[in-house]
Amino acid sequence: MEIVVVGRNTEISDRFRGHVEEKLEKVEQLAPLAQRLDxxxxxxxxxxxADRAERIELTLRGKGPVVRAEAAASDxxxxxxxxxxxxxxxLRRARDRRKDHHRYPVPAPEDFPVGLDDGANEPEEVHEDKVEAPTEHGVAVESQLGDSPVIxxxxxxxxxxxxxxxxLYEMELVGHPFYLFIDEETKQxxxxxxxxxxxxxxxxLDTTVVD
Structure with a gap:
């Protein structure tokens, strides 16, 4: 598993980089198919x-869903x-879920939201005056609505x-309260x-798809 350490608005010392790599070596024990940990x-x-001045985001990529965790502290x-x-x-919950999947059926939803990750580490493009739809996967586009402060x-x-x-499984893995997706059965x-x-x-969303 490759571990890639980067800094935004800060420098990464060799000492801290070594500490990160040593600490995160154990991740592979719970995620043997992981290919990269950002x-x-x-x-x-x-x-x-100041009490939340240092924020770290961990993103585990490999075969299967992305797993993400983030936290902030004074150091x-x-x-x-x-x-x-x-x-x-x-990762433990994902492992246990795989083991227990056949024993514990998923409760039928009454009126529910599952979604795509809105990670903050991708490059962003800012446009003014008009709202432009993004055309490249994973690249955030910010637009200002006219002269208003709305972005x-x-x-x-x-x-x-x-x-x-x-x-639901992928929502839990990225730690989000919602997750957007296309239903496999209804295509909604x-x-x-x-x-x-x-x-x-x-x-x-009940929508008509035009071929």
Whole structure:
């Protein structure tokens, strides 16, 4: 598994880079098919956010869904510990889910949201005066609505049709409260979301597809 460490608004020392690589070696034990682990460190310069000045995002890529965890603390070592704990917990839950999948059926949804990841580490393009739709996968485009202070951020993702069960699974892996997807059976755009406890919701769009 390749570990790639990058910094935004900050420098990465060899000492910290070595600490990251040593600590994250254990990830491969729970994710043997992982091919790459991206580690992004972002430093917040605002003194009012000193207790959360160092933010770390871990993104695990390989065969299967992307797994992501992020955390912030006053120092980068503390932020790494928090993000690492979240990542390992999500990997354990994914492993346990695979083991228990046949024993525990997924509850039927009543009225639900599942979605595409809106990661913040992709390059962004900013346009003014008009809202332009993105044309490149994974690249965020920000547009200002006329003279108003409203900024619209858009991102284009590839969408592979999936079941509600799979959408819930991928939502948990990236740690988001919602997940957007295309229903495998109905071909409808849907979003799954957390409600409360172990209940979820699904929202569907009834649209006519013109060939």
């Amino acid at each position: 580690v992004e460190l972002n430093h917040e310069k605002n003194p009012r956010m 980068r070592y503390g932020a790494l510990d928090l993000a690492y704990a979240k990542l390992m917990e999500r 619209v951020r858009q991102k284009l993702h590839e969408a592979t049709p999936m079941t509600i069960d799979q959408a 755009p849907c979003v799954v979301y957390h409600r409360h406890g172990w209940t979820y919701g699904v929202l569907r």
